[in-house]
Amino acid sequence: MAKLFRMPSISADTEEVVLLEWSVTPGTKVEVGGTIAIVETDKANVDLTVDQTSIFWRSLVDQGASLEVGTPIAILLGEDEQVTDENALLASLGISGNI
Amino acid sequence: MPTKKSLESAAPWVEIESTQKDWDEADPKLLKTMLTQLHLIRAFEEKALDFSGQRLVNGPLHSSIGQEGGAVGSIIGLTAQDQINGSHRGHHQFLAKTLGFIAPNGLDPNKDFSAEVVTVLRKSLSEICGLEDGFCGGRGGSMHLQWKEAGAMGTNAIVGGAVPFAAGFAWNHKHAKTDSVAVTYFGDGAINIGSALETMNLAAAWKIPICFFIENNKYGVSTTVEEATGEPRLSGRGPGFNIASWKVDGMDTLAVHLAMQEALEHMRSGKGPTLIEAEVYRYFHQNGPFPGSAFGYREKSEEAEWRKRDPLQMMESHILRRALMTKDEITKLREKSQKVMADVADQLLEADPNETDKQRFKPELWPNPDLIDEGIRGNLSEFDGIKFKEAQDFIGNTVSKKFVNTVAEVMLRRMQTDDSIVVMGEDIHKLNGGPRGATKGLKSAFPDRVLGTPISENAFTGLAGGMALDGRFKPVVELMYADFIWVAADQLFNQIGKARHMFGGKHDMSLVLRIKIGTRTGYGSQHSMDPAGIINTSPGWRIAAPATPLDYIGMMNSALLCKDPVAVLEHDSDLYKISGEVPENDLDFYIPIGVAAIKRPGSAVTILTYLSMVQKSLDATEESGVDAEVIDLRWLDAGSIDWDTIGESIKKTSNVLIVEQGSRSTSYGGWLADEIQRRYFQWLKSPVQRVSGSISAPSVSTVLEDAALANTETVTKFLKQNYQSNKETDNG
Numbered sequence: 001m002a003k004l005f006r007m008p009s010i011s012a013d014t015e016e017v018v019l020l021e022w023s024v025t026p027g028t029k030v031e032v033g034g035t036i037a038i039v040e041t042d043k044a045n046v047d048l049t050v051d052q053t054s055i056f057w058r059s060l061v062d063q064g065a066s067l068e069v070g071t072p073i074a075i076l077l078g079e080d081e082q083v084t085d086e087n088a089l090l091a092s093l094g095i096s097g098n099i
Numbered sequence: 100m101p102t103k104k105s106l107e108s109a110a111p112w113v114e115i116e117s118t119q120k121d122w123d124e125a126d127p128k129l130l131k132t133m134l135t136q137l138h139l140i141r142a143f144e145e146k147a148l149d150f151s152g153q154r155l156v157n158g159p160l161h162s163s164i165g166q167e168g169g170a171v172g173s174i175i176g177l178t179a180q181d182q183i184n185g186s187h188r189g190h191h192q193f194l195a196k197t198l199g200f201i202a203p204n205g206l207d208p209n210k211d212f213s214a215e216v217v218t219v220l221r222k223s224l225s226e227i228c229g230l231e232d233g234f235c236g237g238r239g240g241s242m243h244l245q246w247k248e249a250g251a252m253g254t255n256a257i258v259g260g261a262v263p264f265a266a267g268f269a270w271n272h273k274h275a276k277t278d279s280v281a282v283t284y285f286g287d288g289a290i291n292i293g294s295a296l297e298t299m300n301l302a303a304a305w306k307i308p309i310c311f312f313i314e315n316n317k318y319g320v321s322t323t324v325e326e327a328t329g330e331p332r333l334s335g336r337g338p339g340f341n342i343a344s345w346k347v348d349g350m351d352t353l354a355v356h357l358a359m360q361e362a363l364e365h366m367r368s369g370k371g372p373t374l375i376e377a378e379v380y381r382y383f384h385q386n387g388p389f390p391g392s393a394f395g396y397r398e399k400s401e402e403a404e405w406r407k408r409d410p411l412q413m414m415e416s417h418i419l420r421r422a423l424m425t426k427d428e429i430t431k432l433r434e435k436s437q438k439v440m441a442d443v444a445d446q447l448l449e450a451d452p453n454e455t456d457k458q459r460f461k462p463e464l465w466p467n468p469d470l471i472d473e474g475i476r477g478n479l480s481e482f483d484g485i486k487f488k489e490a491q492d493f494i495g496n497t498v499s500k501k502f503v504n505t506v507a508e509v510m511l512r513r514m515q516t517d518d519s520i521v522v523m524g525e526d527i528h529k530l531n532g533g534p535r536g537a538t539k540g541l542k543s544a545f546p547d548r549v550l551g552t553p554i555s556e557n558a559f560t561g562l563a564g565g566m567a568l569d570g571r572f573k574p575v576v577e578l579m580y581a582d583f584i585w586v587a588a589d590q591l592f593n594q595i596g597k598a599r600h601m602f603g604g605k606h607d608m609s610l611v612l613r614i615k616i617g618t619r620t621g622y623g624s625q626h627s628m629d630p631a632g633i634i635n636t637s638p639g640w641r642i643a644a645p646a647t648p649l650d651y652i653g654m655m656n657s658a659l660l661c662k663d664p665v666a667v668l669e670h671d672s673d674l675y676k677i678s679g680e681v682p683e684n685d686l687d688f689y690i691p692i693g694v695a696a697i698k699r700p701g702s703a704v705t706i707l708t709y710l711s712m713v714q715k716s717l718d719a720t721e722e723s724g725v726d727a728e729v730i731d732l733r734w735l736d737a738g739s740i741d742w743d744t745i746g747e748s749i750k751k752t753s754n755v756l757i758v759e760q761g762s763r764s765t766s767y768g769g770w771l772a773d774e775i776q777r778r779y780f781q782w783l784k785s786p787v788q789r790v791s792g793s794i795s796a797p798s799v800s801t802v803l804e805d806a807a808l809a810n811t812e813t814v815t816k817f818l819k820q821n822y823q824s825n826k827e828t829d830n831g
Contacts, residue, residue: 003456004455004456004457006153006456006457008152008153008388009151009152009153009154009387009388010387010389010393011159011384011385011386011387011389011394012151012158012159012160012386012387013159014387043394044384044389044393044394044395045393045395046389046393047393069154070153070154070457072455072456092455093455093456094454094455095455
């Protein structure tokens with residue numbers, strides 16, 4: 001099932017996180033524990049990993065963006081999930097506008 | 100050439116390792132219970148970290164993942180009566196102790212978790228999340244977990260701050276003639292802080308059954324042990340204090356258990372404190388769900404090496420080798436542990452209606468913010484049914500007595516009628532009643548309840564705090580000079596003053612701190628403060644300031660009955676030497692907490708004062724001819740002060756003068772003036788005025804000391820300048 005991937009809290013003192021780079025391109029299958037992005041705070045460089053095998057469907061933010069903890073940054077699909085209606089999927093996740 | 104000989108520590112210092120034989124001989128039930136606890140704690144911590152990553156947990160979450168073996172191995176052999184406390188990283192110890200409490204006969208990994216286990220997990224996670232169902236009503240959070248009945252006496256956010264309290268638990272165990280022990284958990288970061296080291300010294304001096312359990316996880320946040328100390332073999336701290344010490348691999352749960360069994364035998368047989376250093380590794384950063392390597396202070400390869408020595412895997416390998424469980428059973432235990440935590444989480448969470456794929460706590464689970472200030476102090480119900488007495492009740496039946504003798508006599512009397520009272524302080528047991536005679540006769544009457552302490556204010560005030568939290572004994576601590584509140588500040592203010600409220604407001608903190616004020620003794624800037632203003636900033640404390648020997652008796656009796664920490668201010672040079680009328684045959688009466696005394700009725704101005712400035716204000720009133728109403732506040736803290744008496748007086752006089760002896764900088768009057776102008780502004784004809792000492796602390800030089808302190812002349816002059824004309828105007 002499609003779901004939003006939100007910017008996690010890196011440590012208690014983190015408010016903003018910079019998305020350094022996407023490690024995968026849209027459509028890539030990512031195994032459990034696999035990295036989808038590298039992010040940076042003023043204290044840490046962190047690999048963002050997935051906790052279940054997923055399809056990286058698309059990113060919601062650009063590389064270099066400075067983001068608040070909790071911001072949706074990507075949409076992940078289930079391992080065998082197909083998207084038939086993109087707009088309906090985006091709407092169901094509460095995402096509007098062109099991405 | 101001088102000759103030399105090698106010296107050796109008197110205490111044993113050993114490293115202990117488990118052998119294959121130990122693993123082969125270990126009770127299957129013990130190993131299976133250990134494995135079950137390890138898995139429950141691991142799954143609990145994973146869920147907590149998941150919450151932290153989602154920012155559901157407010158503030159830091161210090162995960163114990165990787166360190167479970169030290170906690171489980173050391174706690175599984177404890178009884179319900181044994182007590183523990185810990186640091187900011189304390190979930191694993193708290194869970195091991197509480198799981199051991201509800202399941203003293205062990206946990207069967209193949210059975211479903213009992214309702215009690217689920218409840219402990221839910222109440223623990225709720226507390227970490229700040230929810231009302233938590234063990235402390237959501238006030239404690241991740242770093243202040245307490246379940247007293249289970250012997251989990253509270254984790255702590257001040258590095259090393261919990262250690263002295265554990266000595267208090269241990270002292271109580273010993274004095275109650277039990278063989279129970281206290282175990283205080285702290286990390287490599289805390290091994291270098293004064294409160295931990297002071298407590299090691301005190302525990303060894305008094306031979307009390309406390310285990311100093313160091314979880315050496317190699318890093319204080321990002322600073323390595325080798326950077327922080329010249330002796331990174333941390334178990335080596337013990338022998339310097341003559342404490343038997345063990346080093347053990349903390350990833351090896353059984354080895355930790357074996358070390359703890361030896362330490363328990365040592366402590367339970369009356370041989371005094373022990374120290375265990377368990378080498379462990381936190382897989383993650385100091386807080387939050389990402390590894391330390393992400394923060395650049397250690398390598399991923401180091402983390403991978405330690406993960407190979409995972410305490411769960413080590414336990415599983417031996418259980419499989421001995422065929423105590425099957426691989427499938429272990430897999431099911433892991434799944435079951437994750438499932439129970441998922442179920443617990445589901446009980447707390449709901450979909451956030453405002454954002455897709457985001458969760459929030461069910462709103463009804465939050466504590467009621469309206470009750471934020473409940474339980475800072477007790478409700479004084481311990482005084483229900485008490486018949487109070489005042490000076491006027493004894494007219495005609497009094498004798499004259501020196502103040503300082505009264506101090507000693509009322510304490511002797513209370514120690515005779517209340518076996519729980521224990522008195523401690525520096526030199527109080529010698530010199531014929533301590534440095535000033537305030538404890539005269541106590542040591543000979545009660546040798547094991549009058550304790551001369553080493554000069555280590557954090558350790559002994561904290562030890563007293565632990566005694567009070569445990570509650571079996573009531574400590575009376577003498578602080579030789581008021582300025583030493585700064586030396587003992589963490590224990591007095593962060594620990595004792597906050598303990599009741601922070602852990603949920605439900606348990607008492609019955610403790611008396613006798614503080615000697617050293618103004619006008621020539622002891623100078625560091626021994627001459629009036630601490631009332633500072634103590635009043637710590638709302639858990641009550642403050643008693645008796646100005647006469649008779650008041651001292653009744654107020655000390657109330658302080659000793661009270662279930663809150665009470666600071667009793669005593670004035671060495673001004674009050675100890677004076678004599679006053681006291682009841683001829685009554686050392687047992689109580690003066691009510693929260694009731695001031697009108698010492699002189701008047702109409703021109705209300706003088707609010709305390710301690711030796713009461714008499715000086717009375718004298719100044721006579722000398723100035725100003726018709727002042729002089730009120731001895733007696734109980735100074737914000738929770739006890741007598742607004743009724745103060746308010747009535749202000750409505751009569753419309754003027755207020757606050758009179759204090761000591762330095763204006765640390766003074767109490769600033770707070771009082773602020774409260775008065777907001778409460779009684781409409782009744783005031785003039786600004787609230789203050790007489791106090793200088794900005795600076797008093798100096799040693801006689802003339803400078805005089806100039807630094809308010810006295811009768813200062814008050815007289817101020818009254819004449821400010822209130823004489825009022826009287827004339829009123830009359831004219």
